[in-house]
Amino acid sequence: MSFKGDTMSKTSFKKFVEQEKAVDSKQRNIDWEGKKRTYLQRVGALFDEIRAYLQEFVESEDLQIKESTETIDEEYIGEYEVPVLRIQLFDKHADLVPAGTRIIGSPGRVDLVGDFDKKSFILADREEDRPQIFSGFSWHSNGKRVKKKADKETRRKRHYVWKLLTDPPKMRYVELDEDIFLSSLQEVLDG
Numbered sequence: 001m002s003f004k005g006d007t008m009s010k011t012s013f014k015k016f017v018e019q020e021k022a023v024d025s026k027q028r029n030i031d032w033e034g035k036k037r038t039y040l041q042r043v044g045a046l047f048d049e050i051r052a053y054l055q056e057f058v059e060s061e062d063l064q065i066k067e068s069t070e071t072i073d074e075e076y077i078g079e080y081e082v083p084v085l086r087i088q089l090f091d092k093h094a095d096l097v098p099a100g101t102r103i104i105g106s107p108g109r110v111d112l113v114g115d116f117d118k119k120s121f122i123l124a125d126r127e128e129d130r131p132q133i134f135s136g137f138s139w140h141s142n143g144k145r146v147k148k149k150a151d152k153e154t155r156r157k158r159h160y161v162w163k164l165l166t167d168p169p170k171m172r173y174v175e176l177d178e179d180i181f182l183s184s185l186q187e188v189l190d191g
Contacts (some may be wrong), residue, residue, distance in 0.1 A: 032077045039101045039108045040082070042123060046110060046162050046176075047085055050096065053178045054087065064088040074100045092189045105131050107160060114188025123160040124173045131171055 057063035066086040073079045082098040094114035103109045108123040163173035164180050174180055 030076070035101050035107065036074075036077050036080060039098075039123075040080075042108060042160070042162075043083065043098050043110060046121070047083060047096065049162075049176075050085065050181060053181050057089075062089065070097065072098065072100050074102045077101065087185065089189055094185060094188045109165075110162075112184055112188055114185075116191030117188040119184040119188055120165045121162050121176055122165045122173065124163045126159045126161050126175075128163075129173050131165070131173070 051058075051065060054063055054065060058065060064087075066088065068084045068086065069081045070084050071079050072082055077100075082100075084098070085096040087094045087096070092115065094112055097111050097113060099109040099111055099120075101108050103122070106122045106124060110121045112119040112121065162176040164176055164184060166172045166174060
């Protein structure tokens with residue numbers, strides 16, 4: 001059996017291994033416990049806001065909120081407990097379930113899951129109105145990867161707030177408030 005593709009020299013492979021080692025080393029130097037703690041604090045604050053949005057309906061006994069926990073498992077962080085809120089409206093229900101911190105383009109997501117639909121709430125920069133992903137690398141015409149210098153946009157301090165991620169194809173962020181949440185809840189409960 002013969003190999004007909006391009007072969008990689010031992011020197012080239014050693015260079016590749018060293019690059020991967022550097023990436024892994026950076027991942028180990030990130031304060032993953034701190035990221036988890038910050039995420040759980042933000043989820044707690046979000047759930048407090050949602051309880052306030054629903055307080056009128058809870059007091060009138062039209063709606064119930066039940067709390068539980070779930071275990072999630074994230075790369076570099078491992079397994080940990082997250083709070084889950086079940087919103088019960090008569091015979092219908094929706095669950096607010098944290099999805100974790102390792103989300104592309106965001107430091108966190110919480111899903112609102114009902115029988116008819118699912119909505120995602122993303123931690124996004126206050127200034128952003130749509131998903132944006134910045135790469136720290138670019139490719140030169142010679143095929144080599146080089147690290148780009150961060151421009152002012154990627155270096156500025158982020159001010160994260162919870163936002164609804166709208167459905168594709170034109171995904172947008174809409175800052176979460178009472179009206180947006182209640183509208184989302186109605187959609188996942190009633191289709």
